[in-house]
Amino acid sequence: MKILVCISRTPDTTAKIAFTDNNTKFATEGVQWIINPYDEWYALVRAIELKEKDPSTVLHLITVGTSDTEPIIRKALALGGDEAFRVNSDQEDPFYIASQLAYIAKNEGYDLILTGKETIDHNGSSIGGMLAEILDFNYVSLAVKLEIEALKATINREVEGGEEILTSSLPIVVSCQKGMAEARIPNMRGIMAARTKSLKVSDPIDAECLTKTSVFSLPPAKAGVRLIPAETPELLVKLLREEAKVI
Amino acid sequence: MSILIFVEHSDGKIKKASLEALSYGAALASKLGLDADALVIGKTEAPLTELGGYGVKKVFHVGPTETSSTDTKIISNLITKVVEQINADVLVLSNTLTAKGVAPRVSVRLKAGLVSGAVSLPEINNGFTVRKNVFSGKAFSDINILTAKKIITVNQNAFEIAKTAGTAEVVTLNLEIPTSTIEVLAVNKTAGDVLLSEAERVISGGRGLKGPENWGLVEELAKLTGAATACSRAVADAHWRPHHEHVGQTGLAIAPNLYFAIGISGAIQHLAGVNRSKTIVVINKDPEAPFFKAADYGIVGDAFEVMPKIIAAVKALGAN
Numbered sequence: 001m002k003i004l005v006c007i008s009r010t011p012d013t014t015a016k017i018a019f020t021d022n023n024t025k026f027a028t029e030g031v032q033w034i035i036n037p038y039d040e041w042y043a044l045v046r047a048i049e050l051k052e053k054d055p056s057t058v059l060h061l062i063t064v065g066t067s068d069t070e071p072i073i074r075k076a077l078a079l080g081g082d083e084a085f086r087v088n089s090d091q092e093d094p095f096y097i098a099s100q101l102a103y104i105a106k107n108e109g110y111d112l113i114l115t116g117k118e119t120i121d122h123n124g125s126s127i128g129g130m131l132a133e134i135l136d137f138n139y140v141s142l143a144v145k146l147e148i149e150a151l152k153a154t155i156n157r158e159v160e161g162g163e164e165i166l167t168s169s170l171p172i173v174v175s176c177q178k179g180m181a182e183a184r185i186p187n188m189r190g191i192m193a194a195r196t197k198s199l200k201v202s203d204p205i206d207a208e209c210l211t212k213t214s215v216f217s218l219p220p221a222k223a224g225v226r227l228i229p230a231e232t233p234e235l236l237v238k239l240l241r242e243e244a245k246v247i
Numbered sequence: 248m249s250i251l252i253f254v255e256h257s258d259g260k261i262k263k264a265s266l267e268a269l270s271y272g273a274a275l276a277s278k279l280g281l282d283a284d285a286l287v288i289g290k291t292e293a294p295l296t297e298l299g300g301y302g303v304k305k306v307f308h309v310g311p312t313e314t315s316s317t318d319t320k321i322i323s324n325l326i327t328k329v330v331e332q333i334n335a336d337v338l339v340l341s342n343t344l345t346a347k348g349v350a351p352r353v354s355v356r357l358k359a360g361l362v363s364g365a366v367s368l369p370e371i372n373n374g375f376t377v378r379k380n381v382f383s384g385k386a387f388s389d390i391n392i393l394t395a396k397k398i399i400t401v402n403q404n405a406f407e408i409a410k411t412a413g414t415a416e417v418v419t420l421n422l423e424i425p426t427s428t429i430e431v432l433a434v435n436k437t438a439g440d441v442l443l444s445e446a447e448r449v450i451s452g453g454r455g456l457k458g459p460e461n462w463g464l465v466e467e468l469a470k471l472t473g474a475a476t477a478c479s480r481a482v483a484d485a486h487w488r489p490h491h492e493h494v495g496q497t498g499l500a501i502a503p504n505l506y507f508a509i510g511i512s513g514a515i516q517h518l519a520g521v522n523r524s525k526t527i528v529v530i531n532k533d534p535e536a537p538f539f540k541a542a543d544y545g546i547v548g549d550a551f552e553v554m555p556k557i558i559a560a561v562k563a564l565g566a567n
């Protein structure tokens with residue numbers, strides 16, 4: 001079996017969100033970058049587990065990003081995976097990114113492609129579905145459990161108010177979230193091994209951008225909390241009914 | 248030339264999220280001077296003519312067979328066919344779990360730019376720009392859709408439902424439904440009466456509640472106020488509560504009218520999932536808890552002393 005995991009780079013979850021250039025660019029100064037948590041904790045770790053179960057599995061990683069994203073894909077390789085691709089591009093349109101991923105995926109011929117549920121900066125939740133459509137693969141989003149047996153995937157996915165259990169033929173794209181696997185920490189051996197793993201860099205193919213970010217803004221600041229004395233919680237209830245009108 | 252709104256249903260009812268999408272689509276249509284139509288897929292008992300009350304002229308019904316929403320290939324195939332058949336310009340969906348699987352596929356099929364998680368109506372004076380949440384609710388981004396056809400998924404609870412009198416014409420479409428290579432084995436519903444993703448009120452507990460045996464306080468207030476229950480990640484990780492209740496950056500992102508947080512510190516990753524809530528109430532015994540900075544109302548106090556009094560006061564309201 002051949003697996004591809006799509007890895008994206010995001011600001012650390014505690015990064016300060018600010019913008020420059022007339023609010024058209026994210027202010028990257030002082031920002032720590034991490035592997036998008038869904039890609040790392042769920043997609044990548046589950047793929048590593050599948051390879052541990054069946055060592056004949058080939059596991060590739062891919063990211064679309066400029067050379068700044070190289071430490072992130074190296075870190076992903078330190079967790080596991082045989083080799084990685086980086087498509088050298090700074091475009092952010094989801095269709096453009098999906099087109100780059102699809103081009104490499106087509107050439108390599110994967111049975112299973114894993115993405116995160118969403119990137120925590122763009123919050124698009126769309127690249128996995130786009131990739132599946134370009135490749136004409138099945139697509140199951142928001143998976144919380146994944147087993148592969150006899151060329152069939154058994155997947156639990158989130159539905160409103162619960163879970164649905166399904167089977168699908170391969171090849172398939174699956175977007176992963178909490179439940180899939182437990183986060184791991186890269187060990188020294190992995191970090192050393194990653195240094196010698198192949199990381200192939202390629203130029204992007206021509207592809208269209210269907211959207212373009214024009215400007216960012218921050219939500220209006222909260223007016224500040226109204227504190228109610230612990231001795232009179234019934235006042236809170238009164239305010240929620242009469243002032244906020246929410247109960 | 249029209250706006251098409253994809254409408255979801257379950258158990259013979261149109262989903263609330265889809266009513267919001269209908270209202271959004273109808274408002275956009277009147278802004279653009281176009282008609283709004285709805286698309287319903289699969290067998291349903293829901294009275295489709297009544298969708299006229301939300302501003303649509305026609306309801307295209309792809310029926311009457313039962314069609315599961317699980318196979319994104321099939322649903323996106325059907326939606327694409329209808330968009331092409333009626334030559335719709337903008338496709339609107341609610342940003343539901345189903346839409347997350349389907350909208351990206353339709354975007355590729357139609358080569359239509361997609362904005363997922365819109366929070367307000369598009370600006371149309373200078374191109375076509377849609378505002379959405381980015382950085383997990385910590386910022387907005389205005390996205391320009393560059394293509395002729397456009398797709399928008401609207402965040403739940405971001406747009407008010409507008410209902411008037413009116414009926415729609417129902418047009419049944421007999422489209423061929425391809426066979427699926429996905430088979431649903433089981434559906435396990437675990438949630439209570441109110442779905443967390445759709446809830447207008449959410450009562451949520453954190454590690455400050457000390458253990459699962461104390462969740463009666465959360466559940467009772469939820470029951471009294473018709474709210475859904477939620478929890479912090481620390482609580483789900485400790486298996487005090489089921490995983491699907493966990494809200495935040497790595498859990499569910501919600502935007503209810505009321506988010507009531509008990510014994511939750513308000514870590515930035517927790518806030519990322521709840522900061523779009525309209526009113527936030529925080530009960531925490533630590534006055535320095537970061538959650539107070541994001542709250543509208545707060546009580547600095549011990550949950551075990553404060554909550555029974557709050558529950559009694561809400562009960563007293565009900566008795567009035």
Ligand SMILES: Cc1cc2nc3c(=O)[nH]c(=O)nc-3n(C[C@H](O)[C@H](O)[C@H](O)COP(=O)(O)OP(=O)(O)OC[C@H]3O[C@@H](n4cnc5c(N)ncnc54)[C@H](O)[C@@H]3O)c2cc1C
Pocket residue numbers: 013037452453454455456478479480481482493494495496497498509510511512513514515516517520530531532533536548549550551
């Ligand atoms: C990458 C990443 C992603 C994450 N994603 C999420 C996420 O999606 N959702 C999430 O929730 N967390 C997430 N976390 C974890 C987050 O950082 C916090 O650790 C977590 O939210 C803490 O949960 P808590 O507030 O319940 O517990 P604690 O931090 O232990 O806080 C308990 C609070 O209860 C108060 N308290 C104690 N006793 C009482 C009492 N008797 N009465 C009233 N108050 C009391 C305390 O003062 C304290 O403020 C993430 C972390 C990382 C690194």
Ligand SMILES: Nc1ncnc2c1ncn2[C@@H]1O[C@H](COP(=O)(O)O)[C@@H](O)[C@H]1O
Pocket residue numbers: 006007008009036038039043062063064065094097114115116117118119122123124125126127128
């Ligand atoms: N630049 C990228 N390179 C590789 N994979 C990506 C990239 N951006 C997003 N992805 C994958 O697509 C998923 C969904 O991203 P998004 O549609 O932006 O929410 C992520 O969790 C990643 O697995």
